[in-house]
Amino acid sequence: MNVRARLRRLVEVTTALSTETDLEALLDRVLGCARELTGADAGTVYTLEEGALHPRVIHNDTLGLRLRAGEAEDRLGPVEVRPDNVSGYAALHARTVHVPDVYGSDAFDFRGPRRYDAQTGYRSRSMLVVPLTEPGRRVIGVLQLLNALDPATGEPGAFHPEDAELVEAFASGAAAALRNARLVAELRATLEGLVRALGVAIDAKSRHTGNHVQRVAELNVGFARAIQDASEGPLAGVRFSDEELEEIRMAGWLHDIGKVTTPVYVMDKATRLQGFWDRLDTIRERFAAREAVLRERLERGADPEETRAALERLREDLAFVEGANRPGPPMRPEEEARLRRIAGETYGTGCEGPLLTAEEIRILATSRGSLTPEEMDRMREHVVWTARILGQIPFPAHLSRVPEIAALHHERLDGSGYPEGRREGEIPLAARILAAVDVFEALTASDRPYKPPLPREKVVGILRGAAREGELDPDVVEALLAWQGYA
Structure with missing residues (x-):
């Protein structure tokens, strides 16, 4: 290759390096380009870290070697930065060294x-x-080339003087590209750390959700990779790019970030009457006061049969209220009528009051699960806040769909989900995967203080039922069950 052609190639390869942001791939290209420019048979790229030179890439055509990262380090080991070591000398003095004959030199x-x-x-x-x-002139690494090959004979010989000039010019651009790649890697690591910290913080907010966010994040990307590797089934042929897999993983970590706005008493509400305080404790005190009144009447000569019947009914009514306090579907009309009859009873003497207040009746009668309609709305707002919070983050282009994927994990194919009531064609596959994983993790989690994981057959029944009812994607559900060994 003549001088002009080599200079042209120098410009081309240096420009190409500026587009590479993957650190390992960049170092490999740096070494490959330097060898191409000089005709070197072999070479190593070292990076200077913590006072030592660490081999990151090794090429050797004669030995058929192409080693990166850990393999390169295992092969050569770190090199001390000492002046009697040729690579150490180059690093210490920021100076190029040409050794025409390694075995004939006593310089190093x-x-x-x-x-x-x-x-x-x-x-x-x-x-x-x-x-x-x-x-x-801050040294960040060393490029070491071995055995310049004669283009005509293929025999190894000394490097030409212009080789040093050419590689020095190339090394300047390579160092800039390496610095940029390191900055990108550091920014990615920072973003990754922040995302994980936010997920861990959300898990820590509630004692009832265990490690939900962390497990969803792991399951989400693991399941996406399993779909990609599937050779059969309705999702066979689905492929995700590395960038899409990163989006899916990050959406898993951030899907519940909006719960930072959800009151803890709502997130941790295990029973219907629980709130800032447990209303059931107050109700029990009223029933105890009512029982004391009845027993006092009995002692004063009231009709024994009638009074004992009233005491028994009081115990039954308290048991009914305690049962109604447990999570479940909204009350039937006859159950609500019984609550109102109980509320008609009073307690105390002198300053009497109802056994149940109107607000307590409303809470017990209208709650679904443990939450009132208002609390359920507040809980559902977390996905709206997820979209708002993530919308403030300037995600890079390859992660631009993270806010959408994270915010849609409660949407359902039949339009019954929230917050937007989207239907099948409006929900991307990544969000359908997250929706199924979110439900699966909640059903199977073993770290919830308030419930054990459900039996396998019940998990399968619930997920397939949701798919059959048009809520979850049936193909995603079946693939998830198969991947987890539940099918």
Whole structure:
């Protein structure tokens, strides 16, 4: 390759490096391009970390090696930054070193290359070592090239003087690209850490949800990968890019972030009368006061049969109220009528009051599960807040759908979900996956203080029932059950 062609190629490869943001792939390209420009048979890229040079990429055409990251480190091990070591010298002084004959040079300690040659059968002849420097001549790594090959004969020889100039120019662009890739990696790590911290914080807010967010995040991306790997079934052929998998994983971590606005007493409400305080305790005190009045009447000579019947009815009524306090469907009309009859009873003497207030009757009669309609609305608002909160984050383009996926995990195919009442064609697959995983985790979680995990057959029945009723995607449900070994 003549000088003009090499310069043109230098511009091309340096420009190409600027578009690579994956650190490992970038280092591999750096070494490959440097070898292409110089005709080197082998080489290593070291990064300077914590006072040592760590091999990150190794190429050796003669030995057929292409090693990255941990494999490269295992192969060579870290190199001390010392002036008697050729790579250490280049790093310490930010200076290029050309060694035409490794075995004939006494300028540096070459016991390491010789030991490597003895172990592998390779023969290190020439070496070109170029520091990778940031502005201000801060060294961040070293590019080491071995054995320049003669284009005509293929025999190894010394590097040409212009090789050093060319690689130095290339190394400047490579160092800039490496710095950018590191910044991108650090920003990704920061975003990842913040996302995980938010998920952990939401889990910590409620003692009743255990590690729900963390488990959903793990299940969500694991299930998406399982769908992608499936060779049969209705979802066979579905493929997700790496960026889409990252979106799915991050949406799992953030799907309940809106619960930061949900009152803890609503999230932790285990019974209908529970709130800022447990109303049932107050009701029991009233019943006890009513019982005391009845017993006092009995002692004063009231009709024994009638009074004992009133005491028995009082115990039955309290048991009914306690049962009505447990989570369940809204009351039937006859049950609500009984509540109103109980409320007609009074307690105390002198300053009498009803056994049940109008508000307590409303709470017991209208609650679904443990929540009143107003509390259910408040709970459902968390997905609206999820969309609002995540909408304030400037996600990069490849994560732009995270807010939508996270905010739609309570939508249902038949339009009965919330917050928007979307239907089948309006709910992306990633959100359908998250919806099924969210339900599955809630049914199977073993870390809930208020309930054990449901039996397998019940989990299957609930999920298939939701699919049959048009709420959850039946293909997603069946794939999830199969992946978890429930099918």
